[in-house]
Amino acid sequence: MKLIFLGPPGAGKGTIASKICENLGIPHISTGDLFRKAIKNQTELGKKVQQIIESGDLVPDALTVALVKERLNNPDVEKGYILDGFPRTIGQADSLSEFSSIDAVINFTITDDQVIKRLAGRRLCKNCGAGYHVDTVKPKEEGICDKCGGELIIRPDDAPEAIKNRLAVYYESTEPLIDYYRQKGILNDVDGSPEVAAVVKDTETTISAI
Numbered sequence: 519m520k521l522i523f524l525g526p527p528g529a530g531k532g533t534i535a536s537k538i539c540e541n542l543g544i545p546h547i548s549t550g551d552l553f554r555k556a557i558k559n560q561t562e563l564g565k566k567v568q569q570i571i572e573s574g575d576l577v578p579d580a581l582t583v584a585l586v587k588e589r590l591n592n593p594d595v596e597k598g599y600i601l602d603g604f605p606r607t608i609g610q611a612d613s614l615s616e617f618s619s620i621d622a623v624i625n626f627t628i629t630d631d632q633v634i635k636r637l638a639g640r641r642l643c644k645n646c647g648a649g650y651h652v653d654t655v656k657p658k659e660e661g662i663c664d665k666c667g668g669e670l671i672i673r674p675d676d677a678p679e680a681i682k683n684r685l686a687v688y689y690e691s692t693e694p695l696i697d698y699y700r701q702k703g704i705l706n707d708v709d710g711s712p713e714v715a716a717v718v719k720d721t722e723t724t725i726s727a728i
């Protein structure tokens with residue numbers, strides 16, 4: 519099953535995708551995670567995209583599409599995958615259709631107020647990238663990652679100014695993808711506002727009906 523997880527920043531795409539991928543045994547491909555890894559390792563790509571990402575803008579389509587195309591050459595995608603945070607523009611979606619055939623798109627819906635609340639409370643492991651939230655996804659020990667013991671930090675693009683910009687960028691560039699995929703008949707809406715376990719259940723029910 520080849521799936522796209524769509525929705526505004528903070529809709530829970532990453533959290534839900536990691537749980538569903540674990541259950542289905544397919545890879546979770548997050549362009550945000552791939553870019554953050556490149557930044558952490560200060561690769562050529564990482565140096566190029568660091569400032570763009572920290573301000574909340576989008577990385578140019580050509581770089582992003584090349585990254586995903588390369589990732590999809592990995593043999594682990596044979597049984598399918600979840601693309602989390604890609605595509606984010608119509609141009610990216612058009613490019614994707616040239617090298618992959620997507621079975622379904624899950625669109626996570628959430629209000630702007632919830633987005634702001636979620637992103638402001640979000641924490642990230644500096645070491646392995648696992649995600650947490652000060653109210654809803656607490657680590658066992660405050661400030662420490664359950665999975666690897668790494669330090670939990672606030673993502674630079676979760677700062678208030680960057681959050682505002684990311685929402686504006688979402689409405690301008692990414693929201694049009696809802697109609698794009700609805701017209702193709704493969705869009706499925708899931709309410710992203712309840713707690714994680716409920717959204718995972720709704721998403722699994724939706725996927726099993728595809």
Ligand code: AMP
Pocket residue numbers: 527549550551553570571572574575576577578582602603604605606607610675684
């Ligand atoms: P995310 O972790 O999905 O919220 O992504 C973090 C940041 O990475 C975004 O705010 C963008 O700057 C960049 N990014 C991730 N995915 C894409 C994409 N498909 N196109 C362009 N930029 C992206």
